[in-house]
Structure formats: C-alpha cells, structure tokens
Amino acid sequence: MKTKTWIWIAGVLVAGSAAAAAWMIQPAIAPIQPPSPNDFTSDSIARGARVVAQGDCMVCHTAAGGAPYAGSLPLRTPFGTIYTTNITPDTATGIGNWSLAAFTRALRHGVARDGHLLYPAFPYIHYTRMSSADISDAYAYLMTRTPVVSRAPDNDLLLPLRFRPMLAGWNLLYLRPGPLQDDPTQSQEWNRGRYLVDGAGHCASCHSTLDPIGGERSPAFSGGNIDGWDAPALTALLQTPKPWNRDQLAHYLRHGWSPEHGAAAGPMGPVAHSLSQVPEADTNAIATYIMSLQKPATNPAPAAASTSTDAARVQQGAILFAGACASCHGTAAPMMAAGGRPSLALSSAVTGDKPDNLIQIVLNGVPWAHPEPTTFMPPFSAVLTDTQIASIAAYVRADIGKRPAWSDVEQRATKIRKENQQ
Structure with a gap:
C-alpha cells in the first residue's frame, strides 16, 4: 500500500x-x-x-x-x-x-x-x-x-x-448526522431532487472521487469508479457531444436509456431499474437538481491525428466490428431503427475519457435482468481476445465517436478481464 x-x-x-x-x-x-x-x-x-x-x-x-x-x-x-x-x-x-x-x-x-x-x-x-x-x-x-x-x-x-x-x-x-433541511430559495422540485440525490439515492457515493481512506472528496459528483466501472461526473452533462437536458436525464433515469445519449450499463443498470418503480415526479426532481449542478458547456476536443499504428488498429477494428457488432450497431441495422435507439457516437462509453466502460460492456454485455423490455447485449469475453477488443475500441472511438484515441487500451482490457475474473 x-x-x-x-x-x-x-x-x-x-x-x-x-x-x-x-x-x-x-x-x-x-x-x-x-x-x-x-x-x-x-x-x-x-x-x-x-x-x-x-x-x-x-x-x-x-x-x-x-x-x-x-x-x-x-x-x-x-x-x-x-x-x-x-x-x-x-x-x-x-x-x-x-x-x-x-x-x-x-x-x-x-x-x-x-x-x-x-x-x-x-x-x-x-x-x-x-x-x-x-x-x-x-x-x-x-x-x-x-x-x-x-x-x-x-x-x-x-x-x-x-x-x-x-x-x-x-x-x-x-459523518454529519441529521436530516437535510430545505433551501427556501429553491423550488419544491429542486429541494425534493436534492433530498433524493443526497439522501436515499446516495449518488455521490459512486459519482465522487474517494480519498485514500474512502471519504468522498470535494467537489462532489466530479466522477468516480465503482466495481471497475467509471461513474461519470454529474456536473459535466453539458460537456458531452450532445449536451443533456432535464427531460432527457429524467427519461434516462426512469427507463435506463436515452435516445440522445445511450443506455445504462454496469452498476447504473440496476439503479435505473429501481428508479423505474418510483413515481415519475421523483425522477423528474432528481433530474432538475442534477441539471442545476452543471458546469458551463465547452467545445468537445477534436480528434487527434492518427499514427500509423493507430490507423492499422482502427482498420483491424473496422473488420472486427463488421463481423461482431454491425448487425446490431451498424447504421443500417434493423434494431437501430426500432425504438429510437441511440448511436454509439453519443454513448458516454465511447466519448468518455477512459476506455474502461466500453471494455466492460464488450466483455460482460448488458444482461437481460428483468422481464420487461430493456437494453440487452450478449457478452463477448469468451469470443474476443484483449487485442481484438482494443482494436474494436480504437475503431469505435475514432470512426464513430470522432474522439482522440485512448492509450493503453489492450493493457486496460487485460487488467479489467483479470479483475472481473477475481
């Protein structure tokens, strides 16, 4: 240590x-x-x-x-x-x-x-x-x-x-014991949202960086990690390729996906399922509060020039994507036209600063955990090697996401696979 x-x-x-x-x-x-x-x-x-x-x-x-x-x-x-x-x-x-x-x-x-x-x-x-x-x-x-x-x-x-x-x-x-008090300068919905986010919802537990002894660092909601998944900063929702708004976030919280942004996966999947069981007023209030925390929007970083090594990996990834992924995620795939499914270009797993969530989704898939219609993707951990996952990630990041290349993706895939097995 x-x-x-x-x-x-x-x-x-x-x-x-x-x-x-x-x-x-x-x-x-x-x-x-x-x-x-x-x-x-x-x-x-x-x-x-x-x-x-x-x-x-x-x-x-x-x-x-x-x-x-x-x-x-x-x-x-x-x-x-x-x-x-x-x-x-x-x-x-x-x-x-x-x-x-x-x-x-x-x-x-x-x-x-x-x-x-x-x-x-x-x-x-x-x-x-x-x-x-x-x-x-x-x-x-x-x-x-x-x-x-x-x-x-x-x-x-x-x-x-x-x-x-x-x-x-x-x-x-x-620990600061005691119930949260309303802010009289804010609306009833905002106060309800803050109460749910800071209280029962304990959102900062996952979406904040922890210090060396497990305490939540300030500022809260600046992004964290849970079970090997990156929990994105809840204060940067205006800085995504397509900025979030309150209605989109409320829909995502309640249904586990947003036509403009992507689907919940990893630890967030069960959270969305739980929130599907509460009144719509609760998810609306949570969205109202979270959107009030946003930092100003910024222009997304342009894609960096690819090296010859990057280009070769992207080309290999395009071939693998066509065989393993395009039947569901290609622009002409039937499922993309059904239900307004979002493009991978809008997914935080593709546009985020780290490749971890994309690797996790490819390895583990998105289980069909509930009987009602929901997001599903089969796992590919037994089908794709870490090298192949890195190539697919490079292609999706560069060609679909139009974002700068990640570094050390294959090493991250190997480490995440090992951690998941443990």
Whole structure:
C-alpha cells in the first residue's frame, strides 16, 4: 500500500482514539419480538417500497442467485472485500429483532443494534439525511418481507481495518448526522431532487472521487469508479457531444436509456431499474437538481491525428466490428431503427475519457435482468481476445465517436478481464 494511504490511516487512528470514549462504547439496543405485518399500515408499507427503491437497497443486499435483501453480496473496495448484510426480518441472521430505534440509529449514525460500528460501504453518511418519516416507512417495508436465514461471510479486509472502533475517527471526519433541511430559495422540485440525490439515492457515493481512506472528496459528483466501472461526473452533462437536458436525464433515469445519449450499463443498470418503480415526479426532481449542478458547456476536443499504428488498429477494428457488432450497431441495422435507439457516437462509453466502460460492456454485455423490455447485449469475453477488443475500441472511438484515441487500451482490457475474473 502506498505510504500516503498509511499516513491517512494513521491519522484516522489518532482521531479515532480521541473519539473512542464517545464511539467505541455504543450501547446495544434491546432486541424485540419480530413485529407482525399487521403492525404496519398498508400505506406505510407502500411508501416504504418507494423509499427502498429510491435507495436501491435490494441491489446491494442481494447476492447473485440469492434471495432479495438476504445480503452476502461482495463489495470490492481498495481495502478488501465487504459482504453486505441480511436485512430481511429473520431474527437470527437478519434484522427481525431490531426496533425502529435500532434501525434509525443504523441509518443516522452507522451503528448496529448490538452497538458495533458499521463500515461506510453502507452509506449512512447519506442515509442520515433522510426524514424520520421515510426511515419509518422503509422499516415497515423491510420488516414485512419474507424472512430468510442467511449469514454473510466474514469480511476480508486489511488487518488494521478489521478493528471497527477505528471507524470512530472516520465518522468524525465525514459523518454529519441529521436530516437535510430545505433551501427556501429553491423550488419544491429542486429541494425534493436534492433530498433524493443526497439522501436515499446516495449518488455521490459512486459519482465522487474517494480519498485514500474512502471519504468522498470535494467537489462532489466530479466522477468516480465503482466495481471497475467509471461513474461519470454529474456536473459535466453539458460537456458531452450532445449536451443533456432535464427531460432527457429524467427519461434516462426512469427507463435506463436515452435516445440522445445511450443506455445504462454496469452498476447504473440496476439503479435505473429501481428508479423505474418510483413515481415519475421523483425522477423528474432528481433530474432538475442534477441539471442545476452543471458546469458551463465547452467545445468537445477534436480528434487527434492518427499514427500509423493507430490507423492499422482502427482498420483491424473496422473488420472486427463488421463481423461482431454491425448487425446490431451498424447504421443500417434493423434494431437501430426500432425504438429510437441511440448511436454509439453519443454513448458516454465511447466519448468518455477512459476506455474502461466500453471494455466492460464488450466483455460482460448488458444482461437481460428483468422481464420487461430493456437494453440487452450478449457478452463477448469468451469470443474476443484483449487485442481484438482494443482494436474494436480504437475503431469505435475514432470512426464513430470522432474522439482522440485512448492509450493503453489492450493493457486496460487485460487488467479489467483479470479483475472481473477475481
């Protein structure tokens, strides 16, 4: 690990020792008998479903092939792997004996019912901004799910980080407990959007750069990385080849694609699916708030002159594209004329600063994860070599995207493939 990271960790340990008296000895909250579904009103449960969808809770708390909300999904971090917990109302392995007070403390302060500190992969620094009413409704929804016996594997973290009390120092640096207050100078829709983005939606967790100890750097929404995918800067939507507007963004959030920009893939795909289940007013509000954060539009960079090596790779990529991709993505392909599908020239995976997302999409495809009509693409990891993927990327970037060439694409493809396999 880099020396700078260890310095940061040492600083947090010092800060943690100063806060130990307040944070290390967190009292347990007494367990309760599991509440009956009849203890909650149908209206509260329905509102809770909306809150849980806003927070995309099922995605992180559901392992591949596992029961909804039963946890055990591995989350890769720079510090090791954290496995998500079971949030079904099972009393032995889930939250069945948690009171509303215990549930609220976890979301507001990052403390479990038994008093241990939670790792901030659970984004309580954002959930703390939720209203008490929304937290109560989310509790009602989760406590009326089907109980599942499922205990998460032990986390696999660097040795110093296995000592949970040191999280006290992290909380001193980054946790500001309490619900978000409206800005009276802004519209009701803007305030609703900010509440959803900064609270349950925790958008900055993925779309911000993290410092060496996992805290969100300022300014927020300047772009980040999650599970090997680049999360684009949410403040630069006017700087794309075709600038976004509020209606386009709202449509993308709700449907997972935009005719003018592209389709959601990677970690954003499940987010869009969750947002498809909330009222349209919510996605409109999120779009209104995010568009208010935009930096002024700039002219896109012109394509750089190609070297002979680039030209050869682009030519090879054109041949591979014609055989593997053009039947769906060529301008004359039938699917391009159906449903107003966007050109690859408008996709952020093609126009972005890094080739990572395009590589991920080619390797993994876009799974057909839901029964309703959605974006789908088969994976090519078993069909194309890293060299071939690099050639296709070079062709798409130069000939379709009209953007300067990426560097070290083949090396990135090799590294990403290896990370995905791990």
